[in-house]
Amino acid sequence: MLPTLLSQIVNGLVLGSLIGLIAxxxxxVYGIIQLINFAHGEIFMIGAYGGLAMFTYLLPTFVxxxxxxxxxxxxxxxxGVSVGVALIMERFAYRPLRNAPRLAPxxxxxxxxxxxxxxxxVFYPGATAALPFPKxxxxxxxxxxVPGGTVPLRWTxxxxxxxxxxxxxxxxxxxxxxxxxxxxxATSQDxxxxxxxxxxxxxxxxxxxxxxxxxxxxxxxLYGADLGFINIDIGFQNGIFAFTAAVLGGIGSIKGAxxxxxxxxxxxxxxxxxxxxxxxxxYVWIFxxxxxxxxxxxxxxxxETERVRA
Amino acid sequence: MxxxxxxxxxxxxxPRGRLAPVAPYASALQIAGGALTLIGxxxxxxxxxLNEGPYPEKATLEFFTAPLAVTGFRxxxxxxxxxAIVLSLVTVPARGRMLQGLGWGVVAVTLANTxxxxxxxxxxxxxxxxxGAVAFGPIVALVGGALIVLGGSARRxxxxxxxxxxxxxxxxxxxxxxxYVLLLLLVAAVLTSGGQGTAxxxxxxxVFLSFLGAVGGLxxxxxxxxxxxxxxxxxxxxxxxxxxxxxxxALALPLTQAGTEYWMxxxxxxxxxxxxxxxxxxxxxxxxxxxxxxxxxxxxxAFVAANLSGAAAAQFDIEVPFPLVMVISAVVxxxxxxxxxxxxxxxxxxxxxxxxxxxxxIFVRSSQxxxxxxxxxxxxxxxxxxxxxxxxxxxxELIIGSVELxxxxxxxxxxxxxxxxxxxxxxxxxxxxxxxxxxxxxxDEDAARAMGIRTGPVKILAFMxxxxxxxxxxxxxxxxxxxxxxxxxxxxxxxxxxxxxxxGGMGTIPGAVLxxxxxxxxxxxxxxxxxxxxxxxxxxxxxxxRFRPQGLVPDSHRRAELAPDSGVPPTPGTAAxxxxx
Numbered sequence: 011m012l013p014t015l016l017s018q019i020v021n022g023l024v025l026g027s028l029i030g031l032i033a034x035x036x037x038x039v040y041g042i043i044q045l046i047n048f049a050h051g052e053i054f055m056i057g058a059y060g061g062l063a064m065f066t067y068l069l070p071t072f073v074x075x076x077x078x079x080x081x082x083x084x085x086x087x088x089x090g091v092s093v094g095v096a097l098i099m100e101r102f103a104y105r106p107l108r109n110a111p112r113l114a115p116x117x118x119x120x121x122x123x124x125x126x127x128x129x130x131x132v133f134y135p136g137a138t139a140a141l142p143f144p145k146x147x148x149x150x151x152x153x154x155x156v157p158g159g160t161v162p163l164r165w166t167x168x169x170x171x172x173x174x175x176x177x178x179x180x181x182x183x184x185x186x187x188x189x190x191x192x193x194x195x196a197t198s199q200d201x202x203x204x205x206x207x208x209x210x211x212x213x214x215x216x217x218x219x220x221x222x223x224x225x226x227x228x229x230x231x232l233y234g235a236d237l238g239f240i241n242i243d244i245g246f247q248n249g250i251f252a253f254t255a256a257v258l259g260g261i262g263s264i265k266g267a268x269x270x271x272x273x274x275x276x277x278x279x280x281x282x283x284x285x286x287x288x289x290x291x292x293y294v295w296i297f298x299x300x301x302x303x304x305x306x307x308x309x310x311x312x313x314e315t316e317r318v319r320a
Numbered sequence: 321m322x323x324x325x326x327x328x329x330x331x332x333x334x335p336r337g338r339l340a341p342v343a344p345y346a347s348a349l350q351i352a353g354g355a356l357t358l359i360g361x362x363x364x365x366x367x368x369x370l371n372e373g374p375y376p377e378k379a380t381l382e383f384f385t386a387p388l389a390v391t392g393f394r395x396x397x398x399x400x401x402x403x404a405i406v407l408s409l410v411t412v413p414a415r416g417r418m419l420q421g422l423g424w425g426v427v428a429v430t431l432a433n434t435x436x437x438x439x440x441x442x443x444x445x446x447x448x449x450x451x452g453a454v455a456f457g458p459i460v461a462l463v464g465g466a467l468i469v470l471g472g473s474a475r476r477x478x479x480x481x482x483x484x485x486x487x488x489x490x491x492x493x494x495x496x497x498x499x500y501v502l503l504l505l506l507v508a509a510v511l512t513s514g515g516q517g518t519a520x521x522x523x524x525x526x527v528f529l530s531f532l533g534a535v536g537g538l539x540x541x542x543x544x545x546x547x548x549x550x551x552x553x554x555x556x557x558x559x560x561x562x563x564x565x566x567x568x569x570a571l572a573l574p575l576t577q578a579g580t581e582y583w584m585x586x587x588x589x590x591x592x593x594x595x596x597x598x599x600x601x602x603x604x605x606x607x608x609x610x611x612x613x614x615x616x617x618x619x620x621x622a623f624v625a626a627n628l629s630g631a632a633a634a635q636f637d638i639e640v641p642f643p644l645v646m647v648i649s650a651v652v653x654x655x656x657x658x659x660x661x662x663x664x665x666x667x668x669x670x671x672x673x674x675x676x677x678x679x680x681x682i683f684v685r686s687s688q689x690x691x692x693x694x695x696x697x698x699x700x701x702x703x704x705x706x707x708x709x710x711x712x713x714x715x716x717e718l719i720i721g722s723v724e725l726x727x728x729x730x731x732x733x734x735x736x737x738x739x740x741x742x743x744x745x746x747x748x749x750x751x752x753x754x755x756x757x758x759x760x761x762x763x764d765e766d767a768a769r770a771m772g773i774r775t776g777p778v779k780i781l782a783f784m785x786x787x788x789x790x791x792x793x794x795x796x797x798x799x800x801x802x803x804x805x806x807x808x809x810x811x812x813x814x815x816x817x818x819x820x821x822x823x824g825g826m827g828t829i830p831g832a833v834l835x836x837x838x839x840x841x842x843x844x845x846x847x848x849x850x851x852x853x854x855x856x857x858x859x860x861x862x863x864x865x866r867f868r869p870q871g872l873v874p875d876s877h878r879r880a881e882l883a884p885d886s887g888v889p890p891t892p893g894t895a896a897x898x899x900x901x
Contacts (some may be wrong), residue, residue, distance in 0.1 A: 046670050103862050113610055114865045116670050117822060120612075120815055121861025128855035246811075250681070253674065290689045297678040297685075304675050305663045 026275020035222025051249015057227030060091025092227030260313025353467030354404030360461025416475030425537010426465030591735030599789030608762025613680020621794020657787025700805030825871030
């Protein structure tokens with residue numbers, strides 16, 4: 011009984027910190043340009059494929075066999091590919107629509123999402139089916155003893171939790187303490203006044219996309235290493251979860267994204283275990299929570315209470 | 321036809337800077353372009369026979385030996401080339417614009433064929449010189465098309481001429497009748513061009529695209545000449561006549577060359593999505609509420625109809641007559657629409673879009689898990705009997721006197737009537753008090769509320785009516801396809817419907833129908849590009865929002881709202897947003 015509960019909590023925390031990592035990208039972009047970047051989930055997916063491509067086609071065998079050599083390179087490749095795609099996307103899809111009415115960029119984001127997903131499916135060899143992801147971290151589980159049994163925690167899961175929290179803290183201190191972070195906060199409050207103060211909003215927006223894509227790319231690699239396989243659907247699915255997490259935590263808030271991510275992970279794990287319908291309906295519970303939050307507390311846990319959303 | 325043309329009062333502007341040097345040679349360029357197009361059409365188009373068999377229109381002939389017997393895309397090119405030469409010699413108002421249209425038509429036709437030849441033939445050798453044969457047709461025609469466009473652009477810009485010609489009622493009726501019959505023939509030709517894409521008919525996609533390019537060029541030229549605007553004005557003068565005749569013309573499609581079982585099925589499927597798109601147009605186009613889970617209502621309608629159809633897998637063991645089923649499906653879907661719409665009371669803008677997406681996903685997940693046994697889960701609900709009337713199944717062929725209607729024609733007739741009814745509802749709603757309230761909410765919700773519109777109920781009504789229409793179409797869909805599976809109602813379908821509305825033009829009836837037709841005909845035609853379908857679709861969405869956000873048939877209100885450069889002052893909502901961001 012207790013081990014089941016605890017192991018579901020552990021599962022939830024692993025999934026949740028991954029979702030939180032993706033949610034950071036959503037929350038930052040929304041905070042700056044009020045765009046629901048639907049394609050952010052696909053950036054995550056492309057990061058995973060970028061890492062896989064690096065591993066399969068570029069790394070020599072002896073590097074492939076040593077995870078401590080392969081993992082950093084994979085993380086770099088994943089983040090790099092994600093950032094590259096995000097830059098192209100921002101420059102050619104979103105920037106021309108900067109001053110367009112609200113619906114236009116959202117529909118564009120849908121188009122980008124479909125195009126990226128299909129682009130990978132069509133052009134990545136073998137991507138029509140799930141592809142095995144290399145085991146780039148210590149395999150096996152850590153059996154944590156608890157009263158009445160043990161709770162398994164995969165080492166890769168532990169890696170996800172640690173990396174996610176470290177990156178979230180790093181991002182938080184960057185946004186709060188650095189000069190560029192201050193420019194980001196200023197731009198998100200009032201782009202025109204920020205421009206008057208000598209900030210180049212285009213640079214800030216590009217930086218926002220770069221930061222979000224880096225985190226998404228890292229998340230993609232971690233996801234693949236943990237699950238052992240990837241397919242092209244992971245972007246849309248986890249993207250929606252991450253968006254839910256960002257809203258739940260209060261969009262625009264970094265703490266909120268992490269807290270929201272952890273909550274979503276726990277809802278999915280515990281809902282799949284204890285709520286009627288079991289794992290078949292765990293997605294449904296997340297969407298129910300999403301609707302409830304948007305309707306009753308659209309500012310989320312940490313969001314600003316008075317925000318004009320037209 | 322004698323026409324009186326209103327002279328533009330202002331002097332025509334000079335050609336734009338970069339093209340000014342070529343302006344004196346515009347006519348020469350066009351004649352050269354037209355001649356090259358003609359020559360290109362008659363040259364060989366491929367150096368060898370492709371693996372799949374000879375390319376249509378004898379493209380591998382050494383030289384075309386019988387210039388009077390050209391067919392297919394070669395015929396289009398020949399006609400366009402002659403038209404370009406004639407237009408550059410004869411002074412016609414706005415011929416520069418017309419020539420541009422023709423030129424782009426030539427370019428489109430040539431590119432469609434060339435790209436296909438190059439891709440299938442495996443390299444540029446296909447269209448230049450290989451295996452001791454030469455085939456420069458595509459390149460010559462492409463240069464010709466480019467020259468025509470260049471010459472057309474270099475001419476002095478003239479305003480589109482306004483045709484003010486009027487006649488008595490019967491003459492105008494006759495003109496309209498002829499126009500609509502031509503329209504029917506054109507639609508039938510577009511639908512059937514290239515034939516059914518199968519393993520035996522691999523070139524259907526390329527032929528279809530080429531035909532589409534020719535039609536596009538022709539329409540652009542006609543539009544530039546002011547003819548289409550004039551026809552539109554005439555049909556506006558005789559609105560009732562036009563509506564009635566168009567309905568009959570639409571019903572006459574089974575009598576054209578499109579009257580086979582396959583094309584009837586395709587047309588009926590288009591009809592289902594057209595009706596659904598019009599429903600979505602109420603929510604998105606009129607009320608401005610982005611709905612990303614709209615296809616769920618089509619699904620709800622279909623599943624309700626499936627369960628009431630007496631199919632073996634149905635939850636209820638009764639067979640309700642079809643008209644009643646349609647009503648029940650519509651009512652159930654409408655009820656769900658009100659439920660999904662209720663968050664609009666508190667949620668706005670893109671957050672609302674996410675709420676609707678969440679509802680849509682809940683529907684997909686639940687029906688995938690066979691919730692309550694109503695949806696059959698991954699087994700779907702198969703074996704739904706066809707609609708029958710007077711002891712006659714709707715998917716049988718029908719012989720009335722000497723006229724033989726193909727299988728599926730009755731379904732086609734039924735869906736045309738449904739679409740017509742939905743259009744009628746949409747048109748009346750748009751001009752009603754409710755429709756004006758929706759448009760006001762779309763433009764600025766706070767201002768609308770200040771003007772005394774009760775925004776809450778009005779918004780929920782938009783969702784409800786949109787969902788009702790989708791439920792209506794869903795009932796038809798269930799009986800037409802015979803199998804209802806959750807697979808047909810996934811997120812991507814919602815996006816496709818949304819794209820249909822946007823591509824056609826938000827808030828207009830022809831727009832929704834046109835958009836749905838394009839998005840659901842293309843995959844049917846481009847079977848050999850099936851792998852790239854969604855990729856192209858996503859890119860198309862991006863390009864539309866970038867270059868033509870108002871869609872193919874823009875709504876006048878919407879145009880002002882979506883084109884920030886048009887000089888119209890921004891609506892208060894966008895101004896407030898700009899200040900807030």
